[in-house]
Amino acid sequence: xxxxxxxxxxxxxxxxxxxVVVVIPVNMYECSIGDxxxxxxxVEIQKGVRIGHRCKIQSHAFICExxxxxxxxxxxxxxMFINDTFAGGGPARGRKxxxxxxxxxxxxxxxxxxxxxxxxxxxxxxxxxxxVVTKDIAEPGIxxxxxxxxxxGCERCR
Numbered sequence: 001x002x003x004x005x006x007x008x009x010x011x012x013x014x015x016x017x018x019x020v021v022v023v024i025p026v027n028m029y030e031c032s033i034g035d036x037x038x039x040x041x042x043v044e045i046q047k048g049v050r051i052g053h054r055c056k057i058q059s060h061a062f063i064c065e066x067x068x069x070x071x072x073x074x075x076x077x078x079x080m081f082i083n084d085t086f087a088g089g090g091p092a093r094g095r096k097x098x099x100x101x102x103x104x105x106x107x108x109x110x111x112x113x114x115x116x117x118x119x120x121x122x123x124x125x126x127x128x129x130x131x132v133v134t135k136d137i138a139e140p141g142i143x144x145x146x147x148x149x150x151x152x153g154c155e156r157c158r
Contacts, residue, residue, distance in 0.1 A: 070106035
């Protein structure tokens with residue numbers, strides 16, 4: 001019988017703004033979190049991620065390398081960000097040059113269990129629960145489905 005290699009989750013080399021609340025356990029490293037933001041439990045935020053001011057990251061969210069999130073954003077439970085598009089027919093397997101970036105604007109809400117592929121999302125967007133965002137979103141509004149498509153305007157975005 002073999003013993004596994006055990007690695008603990010940690011908060012390492014994170015640049016925190018003022019009044020940030022983090023509920024452990026989390027795994028956060030080499031990233032930055034803006035003023036007055038909240039990070040719930042069981043969240044992973046990877047190297048190089050930048051999260052703006054007054055953001056709320058709910059439990060079980062995964063924010064991978066190459067993601068930037070603007071100010072006043074809400075990332076709901078279980079939201080997943082992807083940086084590997086399997087461009088070579090499978091996982092990049094350490095070939096980071098195949099990864100792509102994601103940019104989220106200000107005042108964006110991403111619903112529970114949404115999946116965000118490498119895209120740009122403009123300001124004032126709501127992404128519905130379970131949506132899969134596969135293409136850039138350049139117009140404010142509400143987007144839902146797989147693949148996500150605009151289903152309406154956004155009253156709070158005006």
